[in-house]
Amino acid sequence: MTRVEVAIVGAGFAGIGVASALRRAGRDDFVLLERGASVGGTWRDNTYPGIACDVPSHLYGFATHPNPAWSGTYAMGAEIHAYLEHVVDVEDLRERLRLHTPMRSAEWDAAQEVWRIATPDGVVVADALVLACGRLTEPAIPRVPGLEQFPGPLFHSARWDHSADLAGARVGVVGTGASAVQIVPELARTAAHVTLFQRTPAWIVPRGGGAYSDADRARFAATPQALEALRAELYAEGEARFASRSGDSAAAAEAEAVARAHLERQVTDPMLRAALTPDYAFGCKRVLLSDDFYPAVASGRVSLVTSALAEVDGSTLVASDGTRHDVDALVLATGFASTRQPYAELVVGEDGTTLAEHWSGGMTAFASTVVAGFPNLFVLNGPNASLGHSSSVLMIEEQAGYVSRVLDGRAGRVLRVDPEAERAYTDEIAQAAASTRWMTGGCRNWYVDERSGRLALLWPGTVDAFRERLARADGSEFIPEPALEGSTP
Numbered sequence: 001m002t003r004v005e006v007a008i009v010g011a012g013f014a015g016i017g018v019a020s021a022l023r024r025a026g027r028d029d030f031v032l033l034e035r036g037a038s039v040g041g042t043w044r045d046n047t048y049p050g051i052a053c054d055v056p057s058h059l060y061g062f063a064t065h066p067n068p069a070w071s072g073t074y075a076m077g078a079e080i081h082a083y084l085e086h087v088v089d090v091e092d093l094r095e096r097l098r099l100h101t102p103m104r105s106a107e108w109d110a111a112q113e114v115w116r117i118a119t120p121d122g123v124v125v126a127d128a129l130v131l132a133c134g135r136l137t138e139p140a141i142p143r144v145p146g147l148e149q150f151p152g153p154l155f156h157s158a159r160w161d162h163s164a165d166l167a168g169a170r171v172g173v174v175g176t177g178a179s180a181v182q183i184v185p186e187l188a189r190t191a192a193h194v195t196l197f198q199r200t201p202a203w204i205v206p207r208g209g210g211a212y213s214d215a216d217r218a219r220f221a222a223t224p225q226a227l228e229a230l231r232a233e234l235y236a237e238g239e240a241r242f243a244s245r246s247g248d249s250a251a252a253a254e255a256e257a258v259a260r261a262h263l264e265r266q267v268t269d270p271m272l273r274a275a276l277t278p279d280y281a282f283g284c285k286r287v288l289l290s291d292d293f294y295p296a297v298a299s300g301r302v303s304l305v306t307s308a309l310a311e312v313d314g315s316t317l318v319a320s321d322g323t324r325h326d327v328d329a330l331v332l333a334t335g336f337a338s339t340r341q342p343y344a345e346l347v348v349g350e351d352g353t354t355l356a357e358h359w360s361g362g363m364t365a366f367a368s369t370v371v372a373g374f375p376n377l378f379v380l381n382g383p384n385a386s387l388g389h390s391s392s393v394l395m396i397e398e399q400a401g402y403v404s405r406v407l408d409g410r411a412g413r414v415l416r417v418d419p420e421a422e423r424a425y426t427d428e429i430a431q432a433a434a435s436t437r438w439m440t441g442g443c444r445n446w447y448v449d450e451r452s453g454r455l456a457l458l459w460p461g462t463v464d465a466f467r468e469r470l471a472r473a474d475g476s477e478f479i480p481e482p483a484l485e486g487s488t489p
Contacts, residue, residue, distance in 0.1 A: 204289070
């Protein structure tokens, strides 16, 4: 058995971020549990061809760990993974890190007022539990008749099979989301042909950017002020993007015009262009960045099927429109379990209710971080903690700061969230989201929980607004503990 003050589950950006915040606050009694063979989370698991971040690299990192060595405006996946390994070393977290150690269950022990976390190596007992498990970790596999009998290489984009030789092969790709727009151009360069199944087209804007020169990187390393100024500029640009993503009419119209012009420039065939044009409001779904997806689709090396994959008949893919397409390999770029987090089934709170049961109508929390019925529990990157306009790392930093502040003020008492505080916060979110494109844009998106129709993943505001909201959390979100008998009132 291991006894610690804080157990952190997950060693991606969120887990590393909160561990670093605790260490900087002078808290060293914690353990970092990671199910994988290394840190990195999604940047360890996703290794598909062309993987890169669509947030500028100098904004997609911790403010306390600027990286002057990013190769370009948008960092490649392997670079981000290496960056997180570097942060772990700089923060001296290796001694607190347990790899190959998944959380099998976590249960609140009311008698001892501790969390008991079961792992393959035994039980970890902790005063506080931080779930930093990520929101896009478990691949969503479509239920398609015959899929399991497909005879060739078959894998999800987040579990890329590098042993599969796709050069010269006929490759089917299901999905046209953020992963697919990076994968398809890469496959189109080497595969004999790519058949792309698109249920719904995405709004795509130019990616731009480019490589940083040796001189750029040397300047960033020599003058930290230049790096700080660049991050501040990128931050301001991201905050300004909120208007177009959330539904400000003028800003959305301007951004949509950019996306339409981008499509028109890169796709000359009017029928193909029409097939790639969304029929829903700009911002309703995730807006994608790419300069090479449209050219790949228009190259003749890619066939666009504007229907869902309905059936797999041997090596033949059958679309819902009845067309049949023979392929040698199949890639599922079909996203993740987002609104129903798999780890929630494993966590049991004060009254025997699982976190999944508490979230049966959609994820909720106060400050997007603490949950009623689950004492001394913190969830990062969970309910209403994602962004549609800027870097998710910014939100993680704010949540990590909140966790550190709350633990500093705990003074040994049990932190029980007032259910009314959680309900009020959930109502705040609903009111702020009601008029946004995510709720009114005429599309289905993975931000909204289909069970309740609530915006469950996105924070419906700017990063500044989130920072201000967490700053207003004064401890009244927790139920006061009864005074001890004989104590002074």
